[in-house]
Amino acid sequence: MDVHFEDLRSWKNPKARVKVMRGHFVTTHSHVNTYIDLSTMKSRCNNARETAKVMAEPYLATTEVDTVVCLDGMEVVGTFIADILSRPGTVSINTGKNISVVSPETDKAGQMIFRDNTRRMIEGQNILIVAGLITTGKTMMQAIESTLYYGGRVNGICAAFSLVSKVAGMDINAVFTQKDVPGYEKYSDGNCPMCTAGQKVDAFVNSYGHSAL
Numbered sequence: 001m002d003v004h005f006e007d008l009r010s011w012k013n014p015k016a017r018v019k020v021m022r023g024h025f026v027t028t029h030s031h032v033n034t035y036i037d038l039s040t041m042k043s044r045c046n047n048a049r050e051t052a053k054v055m056a057e058p059y060l061a062t063t064e065v066d067t068v069v070c071l072d073g074m075e076v077v078g079t080f081i082a083d084i085l086s087r088p089g090t091v092s093i094n095t096g097k098n099i100s101v102v103s104p105e106t107d108k109a110g111q112m113i114f115r116d117n118t119r120r121m122i123e124g125q126n127i128l129i130v131a132g133l134i135t136t137g138k139t140m141m142q143a144i145e146s147t148l149y150y151g152g153r154v155n156g157i158c159a160a161f162s163l164v165s166k167v168a169g170m171d172i173n174a175v176f177t178q179k180d181v182p183g184y185e186k187y188s189d190g191n192c193p194m195c196t197a198g199q200k201v202d203a204f205v206n207s208y209g210h211s212a213l
């Protein structure tokens with residue numbers, strides 16, 4: 001496979017950056033013609049912090065957050081978001097809080113669950129969900145349902161990249177949208193023109209990364 005990544009930087013903050021690769025990829029719920037690699041923002045401290053600034057900004061003055069629920073391995077970014085929201089001396093209404101940062105577990109049935117030890121960080125709490133990639137919105141829908149099931153209030157949803165602007169009627173605050181990645185297309189299984197054209201699958205991709213075939 002000829003691996004060619006383009007750098008993509010947020011116009012809001014160039015240090016919030018991802019890498020983009022074109023090809024034929026199989027994801028959990030769809031086929032996509034573009035792979036977005038989030039490893040820099042997920043794993044490098046400076047990039048995670050700068051990404052967190054972009055993500056936290058809309059919530060600073062207005063949104064109560066007690067717990068950040070992280071999906072797709074976004075814990076480093078989520079922790080910076082919690083820190084930014086709770087910092088003293090900012091306009092944040094969450095100043096001084098000890099905000100929790102948790103991740104759900106996916107059980108064998110594919111349900112997102114919280115173990116007994118983290119439930120108190122969901123039940124009766126104001127939740128901000130932080131996702132990596134939102135493609136169809138199915139995974140986010142599961143995360144919202146799970147949070148509500150455990151008694152949390154979903155007050156905000158943010159993502160590194162989202163193809164959709166809303167899930168369950170809630171706005172998605174995305175660092176990158178389809179406008180930033182022109183030509184990004186997703187196709188349901190069985191309806192993929194790349195498969196129809198006999199284009200070989202380049203890689204299986206999931207939130208951990210990609211494995212070339």
Ligand SMILES: O=C(O)c1cc(=O)[nH]c(=O)n1[C@@H]1O[C@H](COP(=O)(O)O)[C@@H](O)[C@H]1O
Nearest residue numbers: 027028133134135136137138139205206207
């Ligand atoms: O995990 C994946 O398969 C994946 C690869 C990809 O290119 N894009 C992508 O959105 N995902 C994951 O698929 C889930 C979101 O897809 P939807 O449920 O279709 O919105 C998230 O867990 C993403 O990390």
